[in-house]
Amino acid sequence: GENVEQHPSTLSVQEGDSAVIKCTYSDSASNYFPWYKQELGKRPQLIIDIRSNVGEKKDQRIAVTLNKTAKHFSLHITETQPEDSAVYFCADAPMDSSYKLIFGSGTRLLVRP
């Protein structure tokens, strides 16, 4: 079945620096790649997503890039702020079954003031 690998598992950055989280997927036909942010004890919330017909998407300080050839996608957060501290999950929707999302193992981001 589909597998999504996510790195790093933890990431600590100084406030104002950039953070990059990377994911690789195995199903070359996957067509939807969302990123969710989960604060402690809260629900996962979508922060940005990208479809397979697009290479990059930006929303203010957040951007996602997709490399279909290499089957990986990345989340970029610029000018990090303490409130960006959370667990970030990547996911994809495998084409063999698009009724589900397969999540990565998560990255705990800590932004130091």
Next chain:
Amino acid sequence: EPEVTQTPSHQVTQMGQEVILRCVPISNHLYFYWYRQILGQKVEFLVSFYNNEISEKSEIFDDQFSVERPDGSNFTLKIRSTKLEDSAMYFCASSISGGGNTGELFFGEGSRLTVL
């Protein structure tokens, strides 16, 4: 802003007991899901539901699990005979689109199940 609501927020049960977790998806959404998250681990897919039937289920979703949409608003997950390893946070989610056009999943706040 409409949101997915779940009850209870926390349930403690004895091993072997039946548990029902309840969810009210966003009203105009057509696809409904249950995911679970064991403490400190990733979110895992359990089951998706569309047009009053299961669209897909994972290997976790064995015969002990069932889902139901008993009326026009509720979506329930039943675990018939709970095991210790069922202890987890269970998230309900819904989306407007699915199938070949999967879109944003909106998650509820979760129901924490503790099996003793």
